[in-house]
Structure formats: C-alpha cells, structure tokens
Amino acid sequence: MKITHIECYVLKGARGTVKGFHSSTGVRNTILVKTFTDNDIYGIGEAFCVGPDSATLHWVKYFEEQLIGQDPRRIEYLWARMYQGARIPPGSSGMAALSAIEMTLWDILGKSVNSPVYELLGGQFRDRVRGYDGAGGDSPEQLCEAIQKAIERGLTAIKTSPLPSNFRSLLWNDALAAAEERMKIVREKFGYSFDIALDTHAAIFEPSKTLEIEETVRPYKPLFIEDPIRMENYQAMADLRKKFHVPLATGECTFTKWQTGQLISLKAVDIFNPDICLVGGMLELKKIAANAEGNDLSIAPHNPMGPVATMVNIHFAFSTPNFVILEHRGPTDIEKNIVINTPETKEGYFSLPQGAGWGIDLNMEFLKDYISNDYWHREEYFLEDGTPAHI
Known part of the structure; x- marks a missing residue:
C-alpha cells in the first residue's frame, strides 16, 4: 500500500456563528486533511486552526511531496521524515499540518487491519470518557445561564474564564x-x-497577577487553572506552580515530547493539556502521556476543534491510563452533516468508538459547499494606552 496524494480542506462556517468563551477565539475555520492510497483506503485528520490558515495548507502540500509513494503504515518513520525533513523545527502551522497528516495514517492503519485505532494503542482502558465544554458570559448571570445549558446536556464540568472579557480595560483590583x-x-x-475549570488563556503577563487570581478563586475549588501565564517562560511557570494550591494546567501551545519534557523536568505542571492537532498527532501525545504518567501527572487534552479531532481524542482517552477529562464543543448541525457518526456525549460521557480506524467519515458531497479561500485571522487586542495585549 502506497500514498498517492493528500488533500487539505479549509472549511468556513462549519462551526456556526457563535464565538468561544474567549472573545479572541472568534469563529474559526475548520481544517481537515485526507490521505489517499493506491488500494482505495483513505484516512482523515484535523489540523489546529492557528490563524492564518493558509500557512497550514501550504505545509500539508510540502509534506505531501515527501510522503507520496510511501507506505502509510510506517507512522513513526513518516513522522520523522516530516519533522526532521524540515531541518528547523516546525512552528505552529507546520506542526498543525504534521499532526493532521499523522492522524490520517492511523485511520488508514486501523482500516487496513479492520480495527479501531484505540485497539492498536494498547486497547480499551476505561468504560467511558468524561467530557467538558466551554461556557461563556461576561456577567455572572450570563455565565450561570451557560452552565445551566451545559447541565441540561448532561455535562458534569465546564471551562470558563475567571475574568470578564473586558478585564484589560479594568483596574486590576x-x-x-x-x-x-x-x-x-x-x-x-x-x-x-x-x-469548573478556569482558563486565563495565557493573557496575563505578570506571574504576580496570576497568583492573585489563583488566591481569589482558590476557595471555590476549581478543577484547574489553565495557562495562567505566557507559555514561553517555563521557569516562571515552574515557580508559579510551587505557589499554587489549585492544579496548574498547561501544554496547549507546546509541540512534541521535547518541549513537554522540559515542563516535566522543571515540575511546571500538574495537568498536561496538549492539543493533539498541534503537538504532533496521536503517537506523539501517547509518548507525552507516558512520560507524564511516569512523573505522576495526568492528561486533559485541549480540544476546541471539530468532530474529527474530538473522535481522535476519544481514541486517545480510551487507551491512556492517566487521562482525566476531554475538552470538546457540542457539534453544530453543519458539522453533524459533514462528519458521519459525529461523536456526542451522553450524560456527560463519550462511549467507546465503533468501526475500523476512527469510526467516522466525511460527507464529501456536503463538505464541498463549505470549502473556502477566506482564511481566518485572530482578533487583536490592545490595552488602554495602545499597547498590543496578549490574546
């Protein structure tokens, strides 16, 4: 079996028109990848929507040149060719493309042996997978309304910002x-x-301010505080973790086992939340999880993406001992039509996937109406004095 070609689809509007609970998230595009072989087996994956999306599409085509004619079942080998072939370690757009392609290879492997992917990763470890969704609202009342809707969906956890979206214009007190x-x-x-998990979205620069947030919310027992400061300074994250009583979660902006390994070495994290659409794909996330498990750390994958990414994460979660909880979005009606067998929670949990590979497929006839060249850019923010703010 050989790879013949790889396609990348940038979809606009599949996520609907609702922004995430961080106003900077906006309405992202969806980036899907499909790898084809010479025996009619294909695999699907999803790339992280970094913004701008066009860079990821070009990385997919670059990697395609390396992979055409290769056996898609040699996943570790092909990962190395993509990563090492770039010479300079790829950044966010490159890793998003690499991650999505790697997912497609697992889907092909599962289909080729008529097995769900989780069976190829050590088998079923748990009976069901707990999920949570984001809940927005600038006022406490709006936030309560969003949480009530989550409860009505059967969820037992949500994630939100501890701060209103206009916090940049407020006095800190x-x-x-x-x-x-x-x-x-x-x-x-x-x-x-x-x-209730909390996420400051790495928008606070000063560790002293984040510590004040942690001290403020501590009595209310958050599940964790995610990305309390900027992710560039691992030592500052480690110093902050020593002072936190609430579990510190980070990892969504880290790539590969090497960056996450530094966080472990510095004891800078309690709960890892790498994004499988960015960190390097399934096998890389399994390696990270194993390293974390050996250091008594748990995994709660970051996943604000679409149904394809959610299903890939579900396979990871079912086969990973130190998994805790999975972020996900409730799929839109459009996504349910694009992705056949769209995963959804029941009473707050995902059930065991069925079928070979990921157990899902793309409705190409419906999907083609959402393919777009209108690439998404993140919204920028500024402080009162005109200083560019962290998003």
Whole structure:
C-alpha cells in the first residue's frame, strides 16, 4: 500500500456563528486533511486552526511531496521524515499540518487491519470518557445561564474564564473583584458537585497577577487553572506552580515530547493539556502521556476543534491510563452533516468508538459547499494606552 496524494480542506462556517468563551477565539475555520492510497483506503485528520490558515495548507502540500509513494503504515518513520525533513523545527502551522497528516495514517492503519485505532494503542482502558465544554458570559448571570445549558446536556464540568472579557480595560483590583463575584455566584447557584475549570488563556503577563487570581478563586475549588501565564517562560511557570494550591494546567501551545519534557523536568505542571492537532498527532501525545504518567501527572487534552479531532481524542482517552477529562464543543448541525457518526456525549460521557480506524467519515458531497479561500485571522487586542495585549 502506497500514498498517492493528500488533500487539505479549509472549511468556513462549519462551526456556526457563535464565538468561544474567549472573545479572541472568534469563529474559526475548520481544517481537515485526507490521505489517499493506491488500494482505495483513505484516512482523515484535523489540523489546529492557528490563524492564518493558509500557512497550514501550504505545509500539508510540502509534506505531501515527501510522503507520496510511501507506505502509510510506517507512522513513526513518516513522522520523522516530516519533522526532521524540515531541518528547523516546525512552528505552529507546520506542526498543525504534521499532526493532521499523522492522524490520517492511523485511520488508514486501523482500516487496513479492520480495527479501531484505540485497539492498536494498547486497547480499551476505561468504560467511558468524561467530557467538558466551554461556557461563556461576561456577567455572572450570563455565565450561570451557560452552565445551566451545559447541565441540561448532561455535562458534569465546564471551562470558563475567571475574568470578564473586558478585564484589560479594568483596574486590576476591579478585575479581581469581578473574578471573585463570578465564582461566588456560580458556586452559590450550582454548588460543588459540578466541576469548573478556569482558563486565563495565557493573557496575563505578570506571574504576580496570576497568583492573585489563583488566591481569589482558590476557595471555590476549581478543577484547574489553565495557562495562567505566557507559555514561553517555563521557569516562571515552574515557580508559579510551587505557589499554587489549585492544579496548574498547561501544554496547549507546546509541540512534541521535547518541549513537554522540559515542563516535566522543571515540575511546571500538574495537568498536561496538549492539543493533539498541534503537538504532533496521536503517537506523539501517547509518548507525552507516558512520560507524564511516569512523573505522576495526568492528561486533559485541549480540544476546541471539530468532530474529527474530538473522535481522535476519544481514541486517545480510551487507551491512556492517566487521562482525566476531554475538552470538546457540542457539534453544530453543519458539522453533524459533514462528519458521519459525529461523536456526542451522553450524560456527560463519550462511549467507546465503533468501526475500523476512527469510526467516522466525511460527507464529501456536503463538505464541498463549505470549502473556502477566506482564511481566518485572530482578533487583536490592545490595552488602554495602545499597547498590543496578549490574546
């Protein structure tokens, strides 16, 4: 079996028109990849939507040149050719493309032996996979409404920002007061039998400010605080973790086992949340999880992407001992039509995937209406004095 060609589809509008709970997220495009072989078996994957999307598409075509004529089942070998062939370690767009292609290879391998991918990764470790979704709302009341909708969907956990979206324009003491009010009202309404994860989205530059946030929300028992400071300074993250009482989660902006390994060595993390669409794909995330397990750390994958990425993560979660919880979005009606057998939670959990490979497929006839050259760019933010703000 040989690879014949690889296609990349940038879809606009599949995610609907609703922004994420971070206003900077905007309405992203969806980037899907499909690898074809000479015996009619193909595989699908999803790339992280970095913004701008066009760079990822060009990386896919670059990697395609290396892979045509190769056996798709040699996953470790082909990963090395893509990664090492770039000479300079690829950045976010390159790793997004590499991750998506790697996913397609696992789908092909599973189909070629008529097996679900999780069976090829050590088999079923648990009976079901717990999921959580994002919940937005600038006011505590709006946040409570979003949480109520999540509960009505059967979810037992959500993730939100501890701060309102306009925190950059507030005096810091006022921002902290807003965080206190949000958590207080939410806990008074829903109690402590519902988990709330918090995400400052790496938008706070000063560790001292993030520590004040942690001290403010600590009494309300968050599940974790994600990316409390910028991810570039691993030592600062490690120093902050020593002072936190709430578990510190990070990893969504790290690539490969080498970067995540540095976080482990520095003891800079409690809960890893790498993104399988960015970190290097399934096998790389399994290696990271094994390293984390050996250091008594757990994994809660970052996954604000579409149904293809969610299903890939579900296979990872079912086969990984130190998995905790999976981020996901409830699929839109458009996504349900694009992805055949779209995964959804029932009573807050995903069930065991069925079928060979990922157990899902793309409805190409429906998908083609959403292919676009209108590439997505992230929204920029500025402080009151005109300083470019962290997103």
